[in-house]
Amino acid sequence: MSAPTPSVPPAPTPPRAGGPVLHLRSVSRAFGGLKAVDDVTLELHEGEILGLIGPNGAGKSTLFNIISGVHPASTGSVVLDGRDITGLSTHAITRRGLSRTLQDHGVFAPLTVRANVEAVHGATRRSRAGRSVQDLLEACMLADLADTVAGDLPHGCERRLSIAIALATSPRLLCLDEPLSGLNEEETSEVLDLVRDLRGSWGMTVLFIDHNMRAVMRLCDRVAVLDRGRKICDGPPHEVQKDPRMIEAYLG
Ligand SMILES: Nc1ncnc2c1ncn2[C@@H]1O[C@H](COP(=O)(O)OP(=O)(O)OP(=O)(O)O)[C@@H](O)[C@H]1O
Ligand SMILES: [Mg+2]
Numbered sequence: 001m002s003a004p005t006p007s008v009p010p011a012p013t014p015p016r017a018g019g020p021v022l023h024l025r026s027v028s029r030a031f032g033g034l035k036a037v038d039d040v041t042l043e044l045h046e047g048e049i050l051g052l053i054g055p056n057g058a059g060k061s062t063l064f065n066i067i068s069g070v071h072p073a074s075t076g077s078v079v080l081d082g083r084d085i086t087g088l089s090t091h092a093i094t095r096r097g098l099s100r101t102l103q104d105h106g107v108f109a110p111l112t113v114r115a116n117v118e119a120v121h122g123a124t125r126r127s128r129a130g131r132s133v134q135d136l137l138e139a140c141m142l143a144d145l146a147d148t149v150a151g152d153l154p155h156g157c158e159r160r161l162s163i164a165i166a167l168a169t170s171p172r173l174l175c176l177d178e179p180l181s182g183l184n185e186e187e188t189s190e191v192l193d194l195v196r197d198l199r200g201s202w203g204m205t206v207l208f209i210d211h212n213m214r215a216v217m218r219l220c221d222r223v224a225v226l227d228r229g230r231k232i233c234d235g236p237p238h239e240v241q242k243d244p245r246m247i248e249a250y251l252g
Pocket of ligand 1: 034056060061063
């Protein structure tokens, strides 16, 4: 696939020199007696693709929900680009440059591809100051499908649309929750190529959750493993793959 067009200006919020794009400090979240996320500390650096893996129920989506403001953390803090965003609303966090896809992909089926992206793009000043809807559609290989109703799209295109929608808020940090689920091999490769291109051409920083271990290990610079809410290891893919704690978590 072709790379996203790099000819338009970068996202409006410049990175702060030095520090990580995202810093989670001892973040926990309990639901009644269940510690869904338990004392997780994690850093994500400029232009990095970080994989977040773990068995079903490990706390991955809950961590995304905390980062993006859907659930407040019970304890701990979330710092985005040097600013504490703990407890802010989802809208306030989006305005500060964090965008996410949902595990159910969040595409509005009755609208066309273009209208899905426009609906988000028109909503904030940050979006309008960033890349145009046309640039986003081209980057996600959706320009030829702009007038197609989203509900009629094949899975792979629908998934790239969910990424285009997330990009429409002009994020510094893109969080993708299971973008490969249900995709065949070719569709999977297209989504992986898109994520690589976004990092390569736009310098996007990406947090990537998926159960497709092979794809995560191929794509990501670093991988963190959650198990029963706790981060059990964090490192380059070739090291994490061999880590006995990760093997134990998956074998149960
Ligand atoms: N709103 C909620 N209320 C109560 N319990 C919840 C809530 N959200 C998540 N949980 C529980 O928290 C734990 C972690 O769930 P979470 O969805 O974060 O896991 P996950 O790692 O994303 O799993 P999967 O790989 O299946 O998507 C699970 O035991 C889940 O049942
Ligand atoms: Mg999940």
